[in-house]
Amino acid sequence: MARRRAPIAMKRKLFLLSLFYFVQGMPYGFQLVALPVYLRSQGMSLASIGLASTLSLPWLLKILWGPAVDRYGSRRFGRRRSWILPLQACLALACLAAAAAQPTDSFLLMVALVLVMNACAATMDVAVDGLAVDLLRQRELGYGNIAQVVGYKLGILTGGGLLVWASAWIGWQGLFLAMGGLVLIVLAIALAMPERAKNDTSEDSDNAPAVSSFKEIFANLRAAMALPGNLWLLIFIGSYKIGESIADTMFKPFLFDAGFSAQQIGLWIGTWGTLFSLTGSFFGGVIASRRGILPALSLFAVLRAAAVGGEWWLSLVDVSVAKVIAVTAAEQFFGGALTTALFAFMMSRVDRRIGATHYTLLATVEVFGKLLAASLSGFLVDATSYSTTFALATFLAVAFLGLLWPIWRSAVHYQPMASYGEGP
Numbered sequence: 001m002a003r004r005r006a007p008i009a010m011k012r013k014l015f016l017l018s019l020f021y022f023v024q025g026m027p028y029g030f031q032l033v034a035l036p037v038y039l040r041s042q043g044m045s046l047a048s049i050g051l052a053s054t055l056s057l058p059w060l061l062k063i064l065w066g067p068a069v070d071r072y073g074s075r076r077f078g079r080r081r082s083w084i085l086p087l088q089a090c091l092a093l094a095c096l097a098a099a100a101a102q103p104t105d106s107f108l109l110m111v112a113l114v115l116v117m118n119a120c121a122a123t124m125d126v127a128v129d130g131l132a133v134d135l136l137r138q139r140e141l142g143y144g145n146i147a148q149v150v151g152y153k154l155g156i157l158t159g160g161g162l163l164v165w166a167s168a169w170i171g172w173q174g175l176f177l178a179m180g181g182l183v184l185i186v187l188a189i190a191l192a193m194p195e196r197a198k199n200d201t202s203e204d205s206d207n208a209p210a211v212s213s214f215k216e217i218f219a220n221l222r223a224a225m226a227l228p229g230n231l232w233l234l235i236f237i238g239s240y241k242i243g244e245s246i247a248d249t250m251f252k253p254f255l256f257d258a259g260f261s262a263q264q265i266g267l268w269i270g271t272w273g274t275l276f277s278l279t280g281s282f283f284g285g286v287i288a289s290r291r292g293i294l295p296a297l298s299l300f301a302v303l304r305a306a307a308v309g310g311e312w313w314l315s316l317v318d319v320s321v322a323k324v325i326a327v328t329a330a331e332q333f334f335g336g337a338l339t340t341a342l343f344a345f346m347m348s349r350v351d352r353r354i355g356a357t358h359y360t361l362l363a364t365v366e367v368f369g370k371l372l373a374a375s376l377s378g379f380l381v382d383a384t385s386y387s388t389t390f391a392l393a394t395f396l397a398v399a400f401l402g403l404l405w406p407i408w409r410s411a412v413h414y415q416p417m418a419s420y421g422e423g424p
Helices: 002-041 046-064 066-071 081-100 107-135 138-192 214-225 230-239 242-257 262-291 293-314 321-348 352-383 386-413
Strands: none
Touching: 002 046, 002 081, 002 107, 002 138, 046 066, 046 107, 046 352, 066 107, 066 214, 066 352, 081 107, 081 138, 107 138, 107 321, 107 352, 138 262, 138 293, 138 321, 214 352, 230 352, 230 386, 242 262, 242 293, 242 321, 242 352, 242 386, 262 293, 262 321, 293 321, 293 386, 321 352, 352 386
C-alpha cells in the first residue's frame, strides 16, 4: 500500500511547491518587466525608473536572514509554513495596497510597496527552498526542481507578461488586484494542505527539526562546507552560467544590430524562447530523476555548450530567420534543462538540518556568477566585437565541462551531514 501511495504523495509535494514558486515569481516578473512601463505610463522620470531597479536588492541579500528561517519555526504548524503563509498574506496585502496607491501622488509609497513585495517573495524563496529540501527524496529532486524552475518562470511570465497585457482592459489597478487575488488563492490552498501528508514516510519522524541556536546553524554550515569536494562545488555552481550569460545578454543587441525589429526579437526570444526554456526545464528534471542527476547534468552541459556555439556561428554567417529561431530554440531548451539539473544537484548536496541557509548560500553563489558575467558582456563587445565575445562565451561554456571530472570524483566519496531519506 505504501508503494501505491508514494506517487500521490510526490504529486502533492510537487503541486504545493510549484504553487509557492509561482507566487514568488510574480513580484520579480513585475519588477523586471512591468514596473518600468508602469512608472513611465504614470509620468515618472527616467532617473526614477532607473533607481527603481534597486528594489530587487532583497533577492541578493536574502542570505543575510536565511539562518533565521532555519532557526525559528513551529513544528506543530509546520517548520516552513510558519514562514511561508504569513509572507504570502503580507505579499497579498502589499498587492492590494498597490492597487489603491497612485504613483504620481505618492511615488515613495509605491516604491515602498514594491520593495515589500520583493522582500516577502525573496524571504519566501528561502523558506520554500528549505521546504523542498525537507520534503523531497533523492530520487524526487529532478521532479522537484521542475516545480521550482517552471513554477517560478510561469510566475515571472504572469507578473511581467500576461497581467501587463491584460492591463489594457483591467488597468494597472486591476493588475495589482489580480496579482493579489492569485496570491490569496494559493494561500487558501496552502492553508488547507499540511506541510507533510500523513502517509508521507519519506523522512525521519523528527521531520528535520529546527536547530536550537544560530551557533548550531553556523557550526553545521561550516562543517558542511568543509566536506571534501565543496571547493569544486562552489566553483562549479558559480561558473556554470558564465559563458551562457555573456552570450545571452548580448544576443538580443546583436540581432537588433543585424537588422531585426524589436517585435521580431521579442517574439523569438521572449515568447518562443521562453516556451522552449520551460520545455527544457521540464525535460531536464525528468531525465535527472530517471537517469540520475550527474548524468543529466553532464549531458545538458555538453549540449548547452554546443548551443552557445550556435550564437557564435550566427555572428560569422549571413543571419536568417530560420537560423535565429533554430539557435534560440536549442540554447533556451538546453539552457533550461541544465538549470533544472543544476538546481537538483545543488539540493542533493544540502544539509537538511539547515536546508534554507545552505541552499540559499549555494543559490547566491549561482546568482553572483551569472550577474558578474552579464554585467561585463557589454564591455567585451565594445572592446572587441560580437563575434569575439560569442567565441569567448563558447570557450567558457566548453571549458566548464572540465569541471565535471572533479565533481564526479568528489560525488563518489560525498556523504552529506544529514542525508535524504529514501522512504518506502
